[in-house]
Amino acid sequence: xxxxxxxxxxxxxxxxxxxxxxQRLGEAPGGHRVAEAANALRVRVDELQRKVxxxxxxxxxxxxxxxxxxxxxxxxxxxxxASSASKPVRKAGET
Numbered sequence: 694x695x696x697x698x699x700x701x702x703x704x705x706x707x708x709x710x711x712x713x714x715x716q717r718l719g720e721a722p723g724g725h726r727v728a729e730a731a732n733a734l735r736v737r738v739d740e741l742q743r744k745v746x747x748x749x750x751x752x753x754x755x756x757x758x759x760x761x762x763x764x765x766x767x768x769x770x771x772x773x774x775a776s777s778a779s780k781p782v783r784k785a786g787e788t
Contacts, residue, residue: 718724 715728719728
């Protein structure tokens with residue numbers, strides 16, 4: 694129990710130190726630009742994560758398609774029989 698309280702104390706101290714650092718950064722000259730850049734970076738990383746998650750789904754779909762293609766390639770292709778002399782097709786109204 695004492696270890697858990699000590700851990701919580703450590704985490705709360707780290708959180709407070711982080712908040713203080715962010716506040717000081719915002720007050721520093723040019724700090725606003727750094728905060729904007731960090732926020733833009735966060736947005737881009739989130740977007741990248743969404744795209745990467747989509748790649749897994751695409752890889753699964755490609756694997757299924759490759760399996761289907763392999764199965765189709767293994768099937769023997771039925772040969773067409775050569776038809777005997779075929780008669781020309783007449784259009785309606787022709788004699």
